[in-house]
Amino acid sequence: MKKAFQTLLNDIDVVFEQDPAARSRLExxxxxxxxxxxxxxxIAHWLWKKKLYFIARLLSQVSRFITGIEIHPGAQIGQRLFIDHGMGVVIGETCEIGDNVTIYQGVTLGGTGKEKGKRHPTIEDNVLIASGAKILGSFTIGKNARVGAGSVVLKEVPPNSTVVGIPGRVVIRDGVKINGDLDHHLLPDPVADKFRELEEQVRQLQEELERLREQPANDRKHS
Structure with a gap:
């Protein structure tokens, strides 16, 4: 009972460490x-371990309805997890989360298909996962790693690394930059890239049309 109470206190204390907007324990x-x-x-995880699967799932669904955060009761969560805002967060059944992990809104810790067994990621201690990131599959995100906003991570991330992009790539490891900078606002946007390509093609066609209009009629006949 004492350990459970300490866990609840830890869940409150980590909010004050991570969120400057927090004013009081009551809040x-x-x-x-x-x-x-x-x-x-x-509570749902405790029921799940007691094989009270239906009650555990029912409780998790009620919590999902109230909070907008979906955590499967089978997921294993360590101490001092901080979910900031949290709307749209999804944590799968076989996901394992260590201590002092921070997750922002819209994060998915999911699988990649209908495979059995361990199919969700393992998140080690002191990891930060920024808004909208998707971590899909059974692999490990190493200690002290950072996952950039909007990234889609499909393979293992080494400890002390920063990952950005779609698909996610390591850009910083052990404090050393690798293949680029961490710019969350400059993540790849394939739709915008395609529009830019189309705009360039239209510009080239317009220039060619203007060039043809400027040619004398006889030159156009011979061209």
């Missing part, structure tokens, strides 16, 4: 959906 307890989702999950 955190009653208004932070991330804390509500984690506490609900801890």
């Amino acid at each position: 955190v307890v009653f208004t932070y959906s991330g804390v509500h989702a984690i506490w609900s999950h801890r």
